[in-house]
Amino acid sequence: MKKNSILLLLIICSALYSKAQLPQTKSVFGRLYTVEDGLLQVPPKEKYAKVADxxxxxxxxxxxxxxxxFNRALIYYAYNQMLAAPYQRTKGTLENMTRAKELIEKAxxxxxxxxxAKQLRAQIYSELCFRFTGDESWMFNKVQFASRKKLFESYKLLANRYFDELAAQDKNNAYEYKKRKVDFIYNH
Structure with a gap:
């Protein structure tokens, strides 16, 4: 009886532990993705809430x-990237991507x-640029626009520099990195 109880407890603990695993990553054509159930997709938020905590x-x-x-930046990225939140002005995405940027830079x-880590950093800066593409003239005053444009330009510069660095290091995917460089401009 005691052996059965211990065995049951071990099975339950291993099942709980397996659900609290970090998201796996896979690089496909030079792009870092989270892998969920063998598919390249956005993981369900509730699945990694305990891991994030x-x-x-x-x-x-x-x-x-x-x-x-790295892992915390990856989780922030996974839930705030364009695939997870396609509307540029989704509440909290810019702040969360900014936090992801701070974490990956520190790592x-x-x-x-x-x-x-270098792939994730470039992708985070690219996503940060995307978050500014939804700005419209009625949303901000001139001072706010100037501040946001300056921020966008600095993120764009860094994203493109990091994509160039990746292209130099990963020759097999150089074309993919160059293709993903940020080329849009900030305007309202």
Missing amino acids: SLDKNLEKNQNDTVSL IRTGMNDFR
């Missing part, structure tokens, strides 16, 4: 844990050399 707690204890920084600055 755990990563946040871990980062409170160890702010320089590059793996946690790379702290010494993370994983090529996926």
